[in-house]
Amino acid sequence: MTKYATKILEIVESSHSHMTADQIFDALRRTYPTVALATVYNNLNRLWQEEKIHKVSVEGMPDRYDRVERHDHLVCKKCGRLLDVDLGDLTAQLERAAGLSILSYDLKLIYLCDECRSDTEQKGM
């Protein structure tokens, strides 16, 4: 673990805000002002392969990074906002229902966040 990898892991784990590579780059530059964006991508990929961080993908948006402890997500259908939610470990149930063994799963609950809901109501939709 190099100093950059260490700090990047720290940033990803301490922020629960699902940052993009670019946001992590900005945050990292506050500590190491000369770091290159490629270093961020290198280390994010390495940490991801080593399963030290998670990647969250929502259609049409840049990948976001997340701590690795199991939990699920709420995704706003309108604005893509991402929030944590934890429904507990459903692996056993899912395996039973699917009739095969899985490594893990990725569960996103699609909803309308408060902000988007009030936008929608305003416009009488």
Next chain:
Amino acid sequence: MTKYATKILEIVESSHSHMTADQIFDALRRTYPTVALATVYNNLNRLWQEEKIHKVSVEGMPDRYDRVERHDHLVCKKCGRLLDVDLGDLTAQLERAAGLSILSYDLKLIYLCDECRSDTEQKGM
């Protein structure tokens, strides 16, 4: 619905293979050899907004398109291969567990496809 939109919808619905925009472009060109890629993106976006097709996003891969009837997915952790699986409609359970109301959900079971599993075993992993 224009002729392109109609044909694109037909391609997406008839193939259960989760095609990328590019693959849909190729397929469409077999019927309309002069069609432009932008037309494919325009129509895919339109159909998606009208909720006539689904978009499936896996980290690091181009978006893939899918029929809209509810079903879940198996995603191979190694190669990203996507297969359909249907665990039934879990909306009610998930809402109960999460304590809020949702529009829908996106469930991916992560596994190793047969091919990747035998690769893995060969290398003694």
Next chain:
DNA sequence: AATAGAATTAGAACAATTCTAAAATTGGTG
């Protein structure tokens, strides 16, 4: 046939990410 509105086109532009090759850093070993 004239017109307006929508759809399509080609290609440029853009954003996110990966690649490349060179330079810097790190960790042993003699």
Next chain:
DNA sequence: CACCAATTTTAGAATTGTTCTAATTCTATT
């Protein structure tokens, strides 16, 4: 410490997937 090899970082170019733009074509209506 001095050397070497391996790893990491760097800057910038390249690639990929997608969107944008403005001109053109198509369609439907008068």
